[in-house]
Amino acid sequence: MPQPIQWYPGHIAKAERQLKEQLNRVDVVLEVLDARIPYASHHPQFDEWVQDKPRVIVVNRRDMIPSETLTQWRDWYQSQKLQPVFTDAQKGKGVKGVIKAAQIAGKAMNDRRISRGMKPRPVRAVVMGLPNVGKSALINRLVGKKVVASARKAGITKQLRWVRISDQIEMLDAPGVIPWKLDNQENAIKLAICEDIGAASYDNELVAQALVKLLVDLNLNQVLGDRYELETGEMSGEDYIIALGEHRFQNDKERAAVALLNDFRKGNLGLLPLELPT
Secondary structure, three states, X not given: OOOOOOOOOHHHHHHHHHHHXXXXXXXXXXXXXXXXXXXXXXXXXXXXXXXXXXXXXXXXXXXXOOHHHHHHHHHHHHHOOOOOEEEEOOOOEOHHHHHHHHHHHHHHHHHHHHHOOOOOOOEEEEEEOOOOOOHHHHHHHHHOOOOOOOOOOOOOOOOOEEEEOOOOXXXXXXXXXXXXXXXXXXXXXXXXXXXXXXXXXOOHHHHXXXXXXXXXXXXXXXXXXXXXXXXXXXXXXXXXXXXXHHHHOOOOHHHHHHHHHHHHHOOOOOOOOOOOOO
16 A cells, blocks of 8 residues: 655644734635646635635646636636636736736725725735645736745745735735645645645655556546657556656656656646546
8 A cells, every 4th residue: 555645844834823823914815726636736724714705716827728628617616606817827827817806806805994984905915825836926927026936846935925016915925835634645646746745745656657547537648658659558557657667768667757747747748637627
């Protein structure tokens, strides 16, 4: 039985505590999800923390899924009475929609202030999400310059920081928060595949095997044949990684697994969603 994937760096417990304290001060919550895995990248306690605060669903990495999948997700969220904003934070696509949505969601706060004879103030928004879903890249795009550290790996942001986006919006950049225990191991594997969790928490070979199985289950496995000139046929994920190691990497299964994961993460296999709305 493989060791379950668990990852909870020391800074996250502190960040989670501080985030809960700051939630009392914010007017609107922006939840950033990974477009490849919107279900798996949703924190199971998010609704409990946010309660009835206005929220904006930001589905990032829209450039990594096909347009028809994006439309399916938009329709699904709208059926849930939610208006998602789809972004590519690295290239700045869709970020104006985030500002507009945050302003609309925060308008009720200023309406209340004005009705009490108080002056309007900037909307306070918090950017929440799991590690490495693109929160910091999104804030840098919103500000128009690099104000927070951003990189393609989990755990870069380690403390909370307020950033002024404009005269109308202040935004709190929070470290990625992840459940202290990953009870749903199917989701944990998807997070590992998408690099939304620390690399020390998983075995590359097992995660690459799981990616092969997912692609087969979603009828997307032809991308593997196209990329590596090696069809999956009736092979299991484990058999495919062994065969790929023999075919391309001098019998090195680990190199084959890492190459496959990196190709998926960089988009070299094409636009591949790992989840579809149900």
